[in-house]
Amino acid sequence: MTATATRVLVLNSGSSSVKYQLLDMSTESISGSAAGRRLAVGLVERIGEETSRLAHTPLATGGAKRETEGTIADHTAALKAVAAELAADGLGLDSPELAAIGHRVVHGGLKFSAPTVIDEAVLKEIERLVPVAPLHNPANITGIKTARALRPDLPQVAVFDTAFHTTMPEYAARYAIDVATADAHRIRRYGFHGTSHAYVSRKTAELLGKAPEDVNVIVLHLGNGASASAVQGGRCVDTSMGLTPLEGLVMGTRSGDIDPAVTFHLRRVAGMDEDEVDVLLNKKSGLVGLCGDNDMREIRRRIDAGGEDAAQAQLAFDIYIHRLKKYIGAYYAVLGRVDALAFTAGVGENAAPVRAAAIAGLEELGMAVDASLNAVRGDEPRLISPEYARVAVAVVPTDEELEIAQQTYALVNA
């Protein structure tokens, strides 16, 4: 790394999308840590489908958002398209100012509890974990390999979704199954979205004007994938996802919690094989399985439009909310004292009706939502609870890319 190399490219590769940001880490924030100024941000969506979409905004040049549609067959093609977009603004991967590339890696298993420079052994371990993150780790691996081919000289850093959850006590991380079997196959609860839970819990403490050590927070990360976490004094003590990102909340296409016997039943009685069960629970369940739509915007539109089409959407919404409420109650009990509850990610940040419904009826727990505060839209962390509420209910936009950039930059400068 040269003395002038202060930029970090962050790749957040999902099952059918890539989110990316190029950041300049040279600006110092008030606290003295690298702040991260965005030079370019973008998103490739619907990878592998007929009409993929790339949206790229070159913030450094003040240029407008550029959107292109066309077929982007796989993640390799997506990253090449991203590299071309960056190059078009003079921000290409060949820049000597690039210090490192940071990758979101969803499953880090037991080995990784901190950001890690990727070498062959690290890559092998991420590959070994594919069966427990089948929708995510393969995309992360493609991102790493493609980036490495473009810039073999640069450090590539993995920031793991599982890392923040490694502080969970044994009684929260273990399943109540035969210990020898669990240990032999490393079957335990790992938890995911950790980068987001860490960032949002810290930001929530900041919003309250307190140190992270002094607050207990329930974080609800509600995106396509969704998870809840209980954060006690800055450390995760429980989270809703488990061995894989399938457990817990109702998600866009994933069932979340289910009686494991349902899977035996599907195989023995419905005649499905294990791959069919896997696809059913990961891709054809959750909101899409319940009502045909996985996008909360569309579900709310159907409910608001009323009529016949609304009933199914309403039931899907009610099931989603019921599960959320159960986790709020559970984590309240786990934490004993809750200072704040934070909503984040696509649904949590944007869907006011989800926030209102999830908190409705929880006055006895000290939680309430003020309708007019809840209706406010914005990019900044904000409170939506009334003055009198004992628990601060907040909307705290997540920024996994910034968090990954900061951890990456800190590691390569260490």
Ligand SMILES: Nc1ncnc2c1ncn2[C@@H]1O[C@H](COP(=O)(O)OP(=O)(O)O)[C@@H](O)[C@H]1O
């Ligand atoms: N204005 C909105 N109202 C309701 N839901 C929204 C809105 N904008 C985005 N969403 C929801 O956010 C989801 C995507 O969230 P995001 O955190 O980007 O997920 P991921 O990172 O898993 O792709 C969409 O599927 C959609 O359901």
Ligand SMILES: CC(=O)OP(=O)(O)O
């Ligand atoms: C782990 C996980 O579910 O990630 P995402 O929400 O990006 O699918």
Ligand SMILES: [Mg+2]
């Ligand atoms: Mg996400």
